[in-house]
Amino acid sequence: MHLILFFLFAGFCLAGAINLLWQTHPINSALSLIVVMTSLAVLYLLLGAEFLAIAQIIVYAGAVMVLFTFVVMLLNAGREERTLGSRAAIPIGFPAVVVLLGILATIVLHAQGLAAAHLGVGLTNAKNASNLDVLSQVLFCELLLPFEVTSVLILIAILGAVALARRDEAERTAEK
Amino acid sequence: MNADQTMTMLLHHGFIIYAHLWLIPLAPFVGFLVNGLFGRHLPKWLVTTVALLAPLASFCVVLCDSDRSFYPCVETFGQWISLGSLHVDFSFVLDQLSLVMLLVVTGVGFLIHVYSVGYMHDDPGYARYFSYLNLFLFFMTTLVLAGNVLLMFVGWEGVGLASYLLIGFWFQKPTAAAAGKKAFIVNRIGDFGFLIGIFLLLANFGTLTFSEIGAKLAVSPALTGGILTVICLCLLLGAAGKSAQLPLYVWLPDAMEGPTPVSALIHAATMVTAGVYLIARTHFLFDRAPIALATVAIVGAATAIFAATIALAQNDIKRVLAYSTISQLGYMFLACGVAAYSAAIFHLVTHAFFKALLFLAAGSVIHAIGGEQDMRKMGGLRKELPVTFWTMTVAVFTIAGFWPLAAFFSKDAILYAAFVHGTEGQILWFVGLLTALFTALYMFRLWYLTFFGELRSPDVHPHESPWSMRAPLVILALLSICGGWIGIMRFSSYLAPSVGVHQAVSHIPHLEWILTGAAVLAAFVGWLIADRYYLRKPQRPALLAVAMPAGYKLLANKYYVDEIYNAVLVKPLFAISRYVLGWIVDTAILGGIAWMLAGIASFAGMILQRWQSGNLRSYAAWLAAAAAAILLFVLLPELLRNFDFAIAIVRH
Amino acid sequence: MSFLQHDVPLNWYLLLSTVLFSLGVVGFLIKRNLITVFMSIELMLNAVNLSFVAFAYQWHAVKGQIFVFFVMMVAAAEAAVGLAIIIAVFRARNTLAVDRIDLMKL
Numbered sequence: 022m023h024l025i026l027f028f029l030f031a032g033f034c035l036a037g038a039i040n041l042l043w044q045t046h047p048i049n050s051a052l053s054l055i056v057v058m059t060s061l062a063v064l065y066l067l068l069g070a071e072f073l074a075i076a077q078i079i080v081y082a083g084a085v086m087v088l089f090t091f092v093v094m095l096l097n098a099g100r101e102e103r104t105l106g107s108r109a110a111i112p113i114g115f116p117a118v119v120v121l122l123g124i125l126a127t128i129v130l131h132a133q134g135l136a137a138a139h140l141g142v143g144l145t146n147a148k149n150a151s152n153l154d155v156l157s158q159v160l161f162c163e164l165l166l167p168f169e170v171t172s173v174l175i176l177i178a179i180l181g182a183v184a185l186a187r188r189d190e191a192e193r194t195a196e197k
Numbered sequence: 198m199n200a201d202q203t204m205t206m207l208l209h210h211g212f213i214i215y216a217h218l219w220l221i222p223l224a225p226f227v228g229f230l231v232n233g234l235f236g237r238h239l240p241k242w243l244v245t246t247v248a249l250l251a252p253l254a255s256f257c258v259v260l261c262d263s264d265r266s267f268y269p270c271v272e273t274f275g276q277w278i279s280l281g282s283l284h285v286d287f288s289f290v291l292d293q294l295s296l297v298m299l300l301v302v303t304g305v306g307f308l309i310h311v312y313s314v315g316y317m318h319d320d321p322g323y324a325r326y327f328s329y330l331n332l333f334l335f336f337m338t339t340l341v342l343a344g345n346v347l348l349m350f351v352g353w354e355g356v357g358l359a360s361y362l363l364i365g366f367w368f369q370k371p372t373a374a375a376a377g378k379k380a381f382i383v384n385r386i387g388d389f390g391f392l393i394g395i396f397l398l399l400a401n402f403g404t405l406t407f408s409e410i411g412a413k414l415a416v417s418p419a420l421t422g423g424i425l426t427v428i429c430l431c432l433l434l435g436a437a438g439k440s441a442q443l444p445l446y447v448w449l450p451d452a453m454e455g456p457t458p459v460s461a462l463i464h465a466a467t468m469v470t471a472g473v474y475l476i477a478r479t480h481f482l483f484d485r486a487p488i489a490l491a492t493v494a495i496v497g498a499a500t501a502i503f504a505a506t507i508a509l510a511q512n513d514i515k516r517v518l519a520y521s522t523i524s525q526l527g528y529m530f531l532a533c534g535v536a537a538y539s540a541a542i543f544h545l546v547t548h549a550f551f552k553a554l555l556f557l558a559a560g561s562v563i564h565a566i567g568g569e570q571d572m573r574k575m576g577g578l579r580k581e582l583p584v585t586f587w588t589m590t591v592a593v594f595t596i597a598g599f600w601p602l603a604a605f606f607s608k609d610a611i612l613y614a615a616f617v618h619g620t621e622g623q624i625l626w627f628v629g630l631l632t633a634l635f636t637a638l639y640m641f642r643l644w645y646l647t648f649f650g651e652l653r654s655p656d657v658h659p660h661e662s663p664w665s666m667r668a669p670l671v672i673l674a675l676l677s678i679c680g681g682w683i684g685i686m687r688f689s690s691y692l693a694p695s696v697g698v699h700q701a702v703s704h705i706p707h708l709e710w711i712l713t714g715a716a717v718l719a720a721f722v723g724w725l726i727a728d729r730y731y732l733r734k735p736q737r738p739a740l741l742a743v744a745m746p747a748g749y750k751l752l753a754n755k756y757y758v759d760e761i762y763n764a765v766l767v768k769p770l771f772a773i774s775r776y777v778l779g780w781i782v783d784t785a786i787l788g789g790i791a792w793m794l795a796g797i798a799s800f801a802g803m804i805l806q807r808w809q810s811g812n813l814r815s816y817a818a819w820l821a822a823a824a825a826a827i828l829l830f831v832l833l834p835e836l837l838r839n840f841d842f843a844i845a846i847v848r849h
Numbered sequence: 850m851s852f853l854q855h856d857v858p859l860n861w862y863l864l865l866s867t868v869l870f871s872l873g874v875v876g877f878l879i880k881r882n883l884i885t886v887f888m889s890i891e892l893m894l895n896a897v898n899l900s901f902v903a904f905a906y907q908w909h910a911v912k913g914q915i916f917v918f919f920v921m922m923v924a925a926a927e928a929a930v931g932l933a934i935i936i937a938v939f940r941a942r943n944t945l946a947v948d949r950i951d952l953m954k955l
């Protein structure tokens with residue numbers, strides 16, 4: 022069961038990622054990315070991280086990708102143009118990626134001592150303590166400060182986004 | 198114990214009686230500083246006083262030191278160089294030889310300073326002139342008093358510098374500036390020889406002090422020839438440069454561009470005698486190198502007759518006197534070459550008197566007729582310039598060698614010493630005799646052309662010089678008359694402790710009287726010829742010149758020596774400088790290297806500039822490449838070490 | 850156990866993470882639309898999240914999952930600001946092509 026689910030949703034991930042690269046219209050790329058994120062949420066579930074799976078769907082797929090879609094529609098981004106191009110990107114970048122992939126894959130595949138993931142095994146096997154319990158226990162007691170600071174960070178990000186994306190006075194009067 | 202023994206004992210125990218030798222160069226140096234730094238702002242009488250006090254003070258100190266009963270008197274002022282085994286001190290040495298030189302330098306120097314007050318009275322560079330003159334005195338006294346070769350070289354170079362400054366005194370005149378340069382450069386060639394000599398002395402004796410070298414030579418009597426000859430030849434090169442002998446004499450006639458008192462002081466009485474002084478000082482080296490000594494004699498004799506022949510055809514009064522100086526210096530070198538050092542110094546002293554007198558009188562004549570120096574435009578001046586005429590007459594008769602004037606004694610001493618020196622000596626004697634004839638000839642020619650006949654430049658009104666110019670003339674005339682009366686015998690016995698005794702005797706009876714008679718006869722013949730050609734029938738020289746055009750032109754153009762030097766030495770040097778050093782080294786190599794470095798930098802910049810394209814994707818590509826490289830660098834050794842790729846994950 | 854009841858070794862999760870990361874880098878290199886480039890960056894972040902979760906499973910450490918939580922938060926903030934910048938750039942240059950935004954070249 023685990024294996025089938027893994028292969029299925031890993032396949033969806035890969036297909037979505039490749040489709041993101043293949044498509045020329047950004048909206049198609051955005052939708053493929055949503056597919057990737059959702060599949061990743063399922064994979065988190067398989068690994069026993071229920072909270073993260075839901076958080077992934079709510080935050081990433083539900084908020085961030087929607088933001089992307091809004092911006093694509095706002096800017097009326099069309100198909101990609103065959104523009105000036107970069108002479109360095111492909112000859113230098115691709116070998117780099119191949120090297121990266123090669124090394125990391127080698128290490129990952131030959132690592133010993135990694136456990137095998139069982140379905141239904143979470144962080145604890147206690148009956149009354151779910152994943153969420155353990156996570157919130159740590160988050161709100163030990164790591165309270167980073168948690169609060171993160172909220173400040175998000176506030177700043179909101180302010181920054183608003184400041185960057187607004188039109189200034191001249192443009193607004195010109196529009197009128 | 199009497200006084201001498203006391204003094205000797207004191208000396209042996211290291212007590213040196215202070216002779217205040219440092220005052221002798223110090224007074225002119227102070228004069229140089231004061232007049233050089235502040236002279237422009239001081240009133241003229243103050244400049245004059247400072248300038249005259251300096252040589253007077255030195256002369257007085259020399260006079261005070263002249264009755265010491267013990268010589269040499271050494272004063273040391275501290276260490277100059279102390280490197281390993283080389284020790285050079287600032288030390289002044291006063292012995293008979295340096296005393297005689299100092300008397301001449303400071304005494305005649307003082308008289309010429311007095312003369313200059315009148316001669317340079319209207320010149321705008323008055324203070325500068327006197328500061329240079331005092332500078333010259335400072336260096337000359339240092340040269341004479343020096344106790345080691347290096348300090349003497351300092352004085353040597355310094356007088357060369359002062360000579361350059363004074364020759365080019367009227368530096369706005371291009372000929373004067375060029376003459377100053379020429380003097381300095383030709384002197385430099387001589388100095389090169391001097392320096393090589395110093396190095397060789399150092400290498401072979403380990404010391405540069407005259408007394409120590411003399412002592413080292415005295416303890417090894419078998420050391421002759423060889424390296425000593427080389428050293429002496431190098432020193433001869435230096436002396437030839439400074440004393441204007443063949444082939445380095447070419448600067449002296451051009452040096453007449455300077456003011457006439459300068460020519461009198463530096464280029465007649467004192468600076469050019471520094472070469473003779475050097476040879477006399479290092480006589481102990483030359484005595485051991487007979488080949489070098491013979492070279493000195495030959496150089497001296499050749500120069501004497503060479504310069505005398507050129508003087509026969511010169512028209513500028515100062516040029517005639519310049520070549521006369523070269524010729525007389527040749528006599529002194531001849532004397533040194535036959536080891537008659539005292540005779541050379543004797544002639545040096547008398548020559549200082551009459552040559553300075555000749556130059557100063559010529560300056561008076563030039564001053565009188567408003568700056569004209571060509572003798573063909575003079576004439577009949579004996580009525581208007583009586584004092585000048587009579588003093589110059591004394592000088593002319595002196596240089597010709599008539600009894601009882603000064604040069605009679607000194608020139609005869611030289612000719613006698615040459616004759617008794619062997620067969621080569623007799624050839625040299627004959628050359629000297631011939632030169633004496635020519636000397637009388639051209640000096641009387643000068644005398645007649647200047648003072649007799651009718652004035653050949655019509656609208657000039659000659660006037661006698663002021664008393665400041667006439668007084669030194671009279672004093673020098675008196676010295677020329679009685680300067681030789683001390684006699685060569687007493688003179689050489691006085692100088693014997695410092696220059697050694699070289700008394701050659703001949704067994705021909707009454708040889709001295711015969712030679713003396715021959716010399717006086719030669720002088721008479723010269724006078725007669727001059728009288729015939731320049732007084733009785735003044736048009737005959739012109740006819741003679743027409744009859745022998747080649748000979749006349751050769752003499753008048755100074756044997757074309759300057760032109761030969763120019764073509765053989767100067768032009769190739771300029772060509773090398775311009776083409777090899779200028780184009781090849783400077784422009785091509787050095788400029789090329791600089792250009793290449795700049796080119797590399799700008800080329801690299803041009804290449805690297807392409808890298809900053811502003812293109813996001815290329816930046817990303819390079820980022821990825823760098824990340825891959827770092828990963829590779831860090832992880833690859835790990836991977837390769839575990840060859841079967843067994844990577845254990847350790848539980849933390 | 851039969852084939853279907855096999856457990857999935859964590860290596861394969863990590864391999865998937867690596868492959869997703871590489872695909873993200875490739876996308877960053879070859880895409881010409883600014884928004885799509887940004888999306889590739891999000892893909893890379895997600896790949897890293899996956900590997901964190903896998904290791905959290907390995908060590909039974911909840912801190913791994915908390916790290917993923919924080920990454921998500923920061924990624925959200927970053928996405929907001931980044932898209933705002935993209936909008937500003939679009940207003941200035943009127944183009945979303947990456948190659949045309951090269952004012953920083955020498």
